[in-house]
Amino acid sequence: MSAELLSPLPIKRTCPYAPPAEHRRLREEQPIAKVQLPNGRIAWAVTRHEHIRAILSDPRFSSNRRDPGFPSLSHEPPPASDLKPLLLEMDPPEHGQARRAVLGEFTVQRTQALGSRIQQIVDQHIDAMLAGPKPVDLVQAFSLPVPSLVICELLGVPYADHEFFQTRSSALVNQKTPAEEIARAVGELMMYLGRLVADKAQNPTDDLLGRQIAKQRESGGVNYEDLVSMAFLLLLAGHETTANMISLSTLVLLQQPDKLAALQRDPSKTLAAVEELLRYFTIAEHALGRVAKEDVELGGVRIAAGEGVLLLANTANRDPAVFGNADELDLERGSRNHLAFGFGPHQCLGQNLARLELQIVIDTLFRRIPGLRPAVPVDELPFKDETTVYGIREFPVTW
């Protein structure tokens, strides 16, 4: 292939609600295309729904994010880490075993049992917003603390430590946090989680960590290190993602008041709306990649062992082969056949929790703050263009 055909990625968006137009061109003309990454390496960009599903289901592709061929759209080298692989980075058979060990914590039933606590957390943050000054940054006042506190609930972080946990975990994902402060927050959180696991081993509690400890005890011994890294992964995977979806969903619904009004008339439609918002934004697409372990023939190209594939799921989630009027936000579409949570054995473990949080937020926020509106012109909002997970950095709102 000649050099001029290589598109350099990432490409800046021109519309905050849509992937770059160049990605659409790739989907139409070169659905598996060689592209140039910021670090100079070459990888394949995959933009069709069927191909991404195939790759995410194919054990010849690895999730090992520390493999030098694993594609990254950031300029920074991957963090050199001597931590054991996280669930997200494992391949079979280790991945299946590790996932099955925690799967029971994420069943639909267990997730739904968190609903009343999530509702309380949401209501408390709205109370605080209503009692405080305006305008206020929705990201700091609402979008970030709510999912962080839900993870506290899931892990069984005692109430007295919620403030500590919430401020440190928000510092981690705040773009404005200086590097040394991030490092300090990571250190403090890891130390805290280590103490929490040790406490729970002494005084067993009925929550994710407590039950994992009990289960591991039955089958031999408790692996503290694994539990701490699992707790940390849940925080990494479930905090900023959900926060960004809260901010983006709030914005787009405020921008399209007729759609919001239809939802408010009939809350039974919220769950379908959440599904569509997940598809429409597909915020985690830059987190979706794989590296080929063997040569693979797919869609007329040969992906060689060691080469990376970037799975541009936002563009694939607008693939006309799967979705009619795909660039439209159609809150009644109700299709779950999207790739916002990935596909295959790594598909998001927290997906039903994320859905429930978004459902409760949408049903509550606009009802309790009827005059809610952006406090700055929307085209001045700082969107997270250069981060792994798409979102809004700061979203001043008033009412």
Next chain:
Amino acid sequence: MRVLIDESKCCGAGQCVMIAPRVFDQRDDGIVILLDAAPPTELHAAVREAACVCPGAAIALDEGA
């Protein structure tokens, strides 16, 4: 329609339980349970959707049965 499940492929995402709770459930460890292997016609569309979105391709349908 006959529904077949392969527990060994199940990744416990829970999508089938959300889509067709009269046909699929989960054990305490998250693995799928088939509640109704021959679901009534009015549930067929939901079961097809569940099979289509199952991330592990753990649900197979025999549409002839």
